[in-house]
Amino acid sequence: MMNAGYNSNYQIVQAPGYVMILTEMIHDARVIPLDGRPQPPAGARQWTGISRGRWDGNTLVVETTNFNGKNPFRGASENMKVTERFTRTADDSITYQVHDRRRHRRGRNPGPLKCR
Secondary structure, eight states: OOOOSSSOOEEEEEETTEEEEEETTTTEEEEEEOSOOOOOOTTOOBTTOEEEEEEETTEEEEEEEOBOSOOOGGGOOTTOOEEEEEEEEETTEEEEEEEEGGGTEEOOOOEEEEOO
């Protein structure tokens, strides 16, 4: 999830076995399975990677790998692995953290995101 400057709105929907994150800016829908399935083979690659999610208490943890290496965002490569953590802290707030293990550093932590 990135701030695009405008139209940076996200819709998060949970269904049995899945979470979907819809980005308003480019109408991209990330459908994230929560059933423990493994990542696909290394040859299966997408622009925004392939995500798998799990619950850690009340925090949704999403790990994304299998990037195709063609996305120039912040030095992204096909070997990048990103971990995102979404924690609902109030009825109208989610704390979001992201970590890029390839760079061995914690990335953006914008703090609470307002929900409607």
